[in-house]
Amino acid sequence: MFDILMYLFENYIHSDMEVVVNHDELTDELTRAGFHRQEIHKALAWLERLADLQESETKPYLNRSPNSATRVYTTEEVARLDVQSRGFLLYLENLGVLDFTTREMVVDRVMELDTPQFSLDDLKWVILMVLFNVPGHEDAYDQMEGLLFEEPEGLLH
Known part of the structure; x- marks a missing residue:
């Protein structure tokens, strides 16, 4: 899928x-x-x-935007999103690429995937798909696309 x-x-x-x-x-x-x-x-x-997901009636929790909250992942979410993936989501929130709503949309879409294995690279693509489909998040999409496709400069150790 x-x-x-x-x-x-x-x-x-x-x-x-x-x-x-x-x-x-x-x-x-x-x-x-x-x-x-x-x-x-x-x-x-x-x-x-x-x-x-863009319709408020579908997921009413997406309309609430807490100023500061800690996201606690369910057992099922932890099984699908490893530590590296959850850390990447937090990193994107800190950068402003994801906000409360788009993060929850990403988690929702990840949990609906019918795939036995899920990697950080897969998560990046899901994030791109979500940001592409949410009006008003064009800058976040461009920033995420840059993170996904940029080649690191210099030597890697």
């Missing part, structure tokens, strides 16, 4: 093309690309739920 999301993000969402594709055409294209229909439907549902 995550491979399909990546394919869609790279070929449709992240490209500068403004393409309107219906679900049937998209399903056919993804099937031709070698993806299974069941996984395609899961990925498309995941994207629809991402869009739904």
Whole structure:
């Protein structure tokens, strides 16, 4: 499922093309690309739920923005998001890339992924997808994209 999301993000969402594709055409294209229909439907549902998160009725806790609070992760979230991933989320909050709402959207979308393994690199892509889909967070998206694609300069030790 995550491979399909990546394919869609790279070929449709992240490209500068403004393409309107219906679900049937998209399903056919993804099937031709070698993806299974069941996984395609899961990925498309995941994207629809991402869009739904912007509506306040869907997740009312997203409307509350505490000034200072500590995020305590559930057992299930800790199992999916390792220490490095949780630290990266905190780092992005400190940088201002993520705020309370977008962090919760990211965690929500991560928990909905149907994948046995989840890495920090996968988390970075989920963050990009979330920020891309939230109006008013264009600067945060650009900053995250820079963090994801920048090559470090100089020698690495």
